[in-house]
Amino acid sequence: MISIKLWVYVLRRILILIPTLIGLTLLVFVLVHIQGNNLILAEYINPRLTGQARELEIQRLTQEFHLDQPVYVQYFYWLGQVLTGNLGYTNTPIYSGPVTTAITLFLPNTVVLSLFAALLIWLIGIPLGVFSAVNRDSPADQGIRVFSFTLYSMPIYLIAIALILLLGVYLNVLPFSGEVSPQMVAGLSWFRDGISYPTHVLLIDAILHGDYAVAWNAFLHLIMPSLTLALAVMAGIIRILRASMLEVLEQDYIRLARAKGVPERVVNNLHARRNAMLPVVTSFGYTVAGLLGGVVVVESVFDFPGIGYWTTQALLNNDIGGIMASTLLFGIVLVLTTLILDLVYAVVDPRIRY
Amino acid sequence: MERVKERAKVLEIKDLRVSFHTRRGVFKALRGVDLELYKGEVLGLAGESGSGKSTLGLAIMGLLPRNARVESGEVLLDGSKDVLKMLRDYGSRDVKFDPRKNEKLIKRLNKELREVRGRALAMVFQEPLTSLNPVLQVGYQIAEAVYYHDPMRLVRRAISRNRCTQADLRDLMTTLKTKGEEALIEEVEKRNLRGLEEQILSIWRRQDIHEAKKEKLILSLDKHKLDSKDRLGISIYLRGLQRVPVLGRLAKDALIKEGYRLAVEILTYLGIPHPEKVVRMYPHELSGGMRQRVVIGIAIVNNPEIVIMDEPTSALDVTIQAQILELVSSLKASSNRSFIFISHDLSVLAEVSDRIAIMYAGKIAEVGPVKVIFEEPQHPYTKMLMDAIPTMDKTELKAIPGSVPDMRSPPKGCSFSNRCPFVMPKCKEMEPPMVEVSEGHKVACFLVGERK
Numbered sequence: 194m195i196s197i198k199l200w201v202y203v204l205r206r207i208l209i210l211i212p213t214l215i216g217l218t219l220l221v222f223v224l225v226h227i228q229g230n231n232l233i234l235a236e237y238i239n240p241r242l243t244g245q246a247r248e249l250e251i252q253r254l255t256q257e258f259h260l261d262q263p264v265y266v267q268y269f270y271w272l273g274q275v276l277t278g279n280l281g282y283t284n285t286p287i288y289s290g291p292v293t294t295a296i297t298l299f300l301p302n303t304v305v306l307s308l309f310a311a312l313l314i315w316l317i318g319i320p321l322g323v324f325s326a327v328n329r330d331s332p333a334d335q336g337i338r339v340f341s342f343t344l345y346s347m348p349i350y351l352i353a354i355a356l357i358l359l360l361g362v363y364l365n366v367l368p369f370s371g372e373v374s375p376q377m378v379a380g381l382s383w384f385r386d387g388i389s390y391p392t393h394v395l396l397i398d399a400i401l402h403g404d405y406a407v408a409w410n411a412f413l414h415l416i417m418p419s420l421t422l423a424l425a426v427m428a429g430i431i432r433i434l435r436a437s438m439l440e441v442l443e444q445d446y447i448r449l450a451r452a453k454g455v456p457e458r459v460v461n462n463l464h465a466r467r468n469a470m471l472p473v474v475t476s477f478g479y480t481v482a483g484l485l486g487g488v489v490v491v492e493s494v495f496d497f498p499g500i501g502y503w504t505t506q507a508l509l510n511n512d513i514g515g516i517m518a519s520t521l522l523f524g525i526v527l528v529l530t531t532l533i534l535d536l537v538y539a540v541v542d543p544r545i546r547y
Numbered sequence: 548m549e550r551v552k553e554r555a556k557v558l559e560i561k562d563l564r565v566s567f568h569t570r571r572g573v574f575k576a577l578r579g580v581d582l583e584l585y586k587g588e589v590l591g592l593a594g595e596s597g598s599g600k601s602t603l604g605l606a607i608m609g610l611l612p613r614n615a616r617v618e619s620g621e622v623l624l625d626g627s628k629d630v631l632k633m634l635r636d637y638g639s640r641d642v643k644f645d646p647r648k649n650e651k652l653i654k655r656l657n658k659e660l661r662e663v664r665g666r667a668l669a670m671v672f673q674e675p676l677t678s679l680n681p682v683l684q685v686g687y688q689i690a691e692a693v694y695y696h697d698p699m700r701l702v703r704r705a706i707s708r709n710r711c712t713q714a715d716l717r718d719l720m721t722t723l724k725t726k727g728e729e730a731l732i733e734e735v736e737k738r739n740l741r742g743l744e745e746q747i748l749s750i751w752r753r754q755d756i757h758e759a760k761k762e763k764l765i766l767s768l769d770k771h772k773l774d775s776k777d778r779l780g781i782s783i784y785l786r787g788l789q790r791v792p793v794l795g796r797l798a799k800d801a802l803i804k805e806g807y808r809l810a811v812e813i814l815t816y817l818g819i820p821h822p823e824k825v826v827r828m829y830p831h832e833l834s835g836g837m838r839q840r841v842v843i844g845i846a847i848v849n850n851p852e853i854v855i856m857d858e859p860t861s862a863l864d865v866t867i868q869a870q871i872l873e874l875v876s877s878l879k880a881s882s883n884r885s886f887i888f889i890s891h892d893l894s895v896l897a898e899v900s901d902r903i904a905i906m907y908a909g910k911i912a913e914v915g916p917v918k919v920i921f922e923e924p925q926h927p928y929t930k931m932l933m934d935a936i937p938t939m940d941k942t943e944l945k946a947i948p949g950s951v952p953d954m955r956s957p958p959k960g961c962s963f964s965n966r967c968p969f970v971m972p973k974c975k976e977m978e979p980p981m982v983e984v985s986e987g988h989k990v991a992c993f994l995v996g997e998r999k
């Protein structure tokens with residue numbers, strides 16, 4: 194599978210990513226800077242300075258950030274900085290400091306959240322889609338269809354609120370705010386200012402330190418946000434999978450599998466599902482895009498300190514460093530996942546060759 | 548033809564009626580088919596497009612689609628097993644036909660017939676190009692057929708090969724050369740190496756290589772030992788742990804791997820070049836002829852009693868067609884299996900069949916030994932079909948005038964009456980009964996009844 198051709202293909206795809214990312218960041222850069230220089234100044238200037246000192250500082254910053262130049266020139270200065278690894282500074286209520294540090298603090302949490310969501314999708318969404326198609330028109334199928342259609346038509350924050358009301362308030366079985374109950378982590382040596390060490394993922398850090406009560410608490414806090422994300426994504430997957438399963442089950446090769454005497458379980462879960470997953474994988478690019486947007490909403494609703502939460506804070510506080518960096522980051526994640534999905538597609542569908 | 552009578556019936560179809568319920572109406576595809584299949588024969592089934600040949604094949608397999616209603620009739624396997632009972636019990640009821648209910652029954656039937664399909668009864672479908680799963684390797688698709696029916700065969704093969712020594716192989720080789728295949732099997736049995744004989748014989752029976760090469764291949768069988776992962780998988784299987792999640796996976800992998808070796812043997816037998824490479828390929832990498840042979844390989848790998856082949860040659864060019872026909876003949880000769888060979892091409896059927904059944908509009912018009920059908924056809928439709936076969940000395944081909952009746956409302960009486968040159972008034976009133984004109988030769992036509 195891994196041939197020279199494949200590498201050439203990957204390289205070509207990565208080269209195409211560059212103009213995409215430039216376009217994306219340029220757009221956001223211009224939008225942010227359209228509001229004039231005051232925003233930038235507000236972020237970097239020491240608010241305590243007045244009079245002469247303040248004027249001097251403004252002059253210095255104007256020089257440093259080339260604020261007297263046109264926007265597109267400023268953009269290329271910014272790009273030059275990014276290419277040398279300097280993403281600038283972020284200044285939000287939850288963190289102030291270099292953007293690169295902010296990313297190392299917040300990204301791991303988001304990765305863990307997404308992995309949990311992916312796991313839930315895998316464990317619930319895919320079997321539901323298959324089951325629904327295999328038992329088509331049964332009451333269970335009808336139920337699953339209503340369920341997925343309802344989810345499909347709900348915006349993600351509505352799903353979040355519904356879950357909070359149901360599981361958090363009404364049944365009162367799951368926590369729905371933050372990554373841990375504050376009293377659990379009070380006074381812990383490895384948890385300072387809302388940040389845990391060394392991996393910055395509370396669940397993992399607690400396990401590393403052998404503090405399983407905290408780990409369990411952190412795990413409970415993960416369930417609702419990841420379930421919300423999973424449900425939002427699952428809706429589409431169930432619908433696509435059901436439709437493609439129904440189509441695949443009519444194919445001649447399924448009839449042949451039955452003619453061979455392959456057990457129904459294997460007919461459905463191997464012969465049919467593997468083919469039916471192909472459109473799901475294809476559509477996954479859109480799913481990931483939705484997921485990234487979903488992360489921002491979900492982390493904000495649940496006060497979950499991940500990259501999405503930080504992004505919201507940056508937006509609310511006109512934090513240009515944060516906005517530009519998260520735009521870049523989300524862009525990279527999106528284009529890389531589409532690339533990876535293309536490669537995955539070649540693995541699951543032997544007919545695809547590069 | 549007395550021999551035909553004495554042979555055991557392996558399959559009996561009685562008054563089978565199947566209709567398809569579609570939005571455009573109810574198509575009566577089978578309207579009372581009576582047919583039997585004897586052990587060790589090839590029954591050719593001919594008829595125009597739409598006459599119900601494939602439907603009959605699918606009905607025998609219990610693989611009818613959800614919109615197919617079994618209105619009456621039986622398909623008896625080995626004289627007792629009533630394949631379609633469940634569907635008929637529903638289809639013969641006087642209620643509005645609901646494909647969804649039918650589908651539920653079909654699902655149950657799939658479970659019930661799992662053991663039979665692929666083992667006692669196999670079918671090669673009319674569509675060879677779309678019959679293989681595009682995302683599974685060819686070798687897997689063959690191996691799996693064995694894995695789900697006779698996993699111990701794979702275990703025996705693997706263990707016996709693992710256990711045999713060079714000395715064993717030399718002795719067996721000598722036995723085979725001096726005393727023949729029967730003696731080899733006995734000797735293998737004595738040495739407790741069952742499973743090795745089929746591997747030796749599959750090399751020995753090859754026709755594409757000369758003897759010295761065969762010997763060399765047989766003597767090198769002991770080089771292909773199991774690795775530790777396979778041994779682990781097989782011992783898991785032998786301890787009955789194949790249902791345990793992770794362990795089961797190991798067991799299946801090991802047995803399927805052995806199945807790939809078996810697949811290579813089958814593909815070699817079917818004349819596919821470079822079978823070791825082909826088993827690792829996916830269907831789209833194979834030509835139509837190769838795919839057709841893979842599908843045939845899947846059908847015969849478990850040595851089923853009955854193989855239904857639905858137009859196995861129509862999609863192929865003439866040379867490959869000839870190879871496949873030869874294959875069927877040699878399979879029949881070597882295994883005493885029974886075949887139903889479906890084709891609309893009578894000249895193809897003439898080559899392989901012992902008996903021929905002519906189908907018209909969902910019924911058997913005439914059935915009899917191949918010679919009788921070709922030399923003394925009785926039914927006007929059969930006669931006209933014969934005249935339509937192109938041969939060297941025929942100057943003109945006679946097409947049959949008229950067209951097949953609309954199966955939504957087949958004519959009252961004989962369904963051929965609207966095209967028949969000898970049509971009589973009563974043909975339009977009553978359906979002609981099947982009359983036996985000579986030993987094993989039956990015709991459904993009033994003309995024949997008249998003469999008697």
Ligand SMILES: Nc1ncnc2c1ncn2[C@@H]1O[C@H](COP(=O)(O)OP(=O)(O)OP(=O)(O)O)[C@@H](O)[C@H]1O
Binds near residue numbers: 575594595599601673
């Ligand atoms: N799934 C189905 N749904 C509806 N009608 C069907 C279906 N399958 C077959 N039929 C109809 O049943 C009749 C018999 O079809 P069948 O495929 O058995 O014919 P055949 O003799 O195999 O023809 P051919 O030589 O073209 O393969 C035809 O009228 C066909 O239109």
Ligand SMILES: [Mg+2]
Binds near residue numbers: 600857
């Ligand atoms: Mg057909």
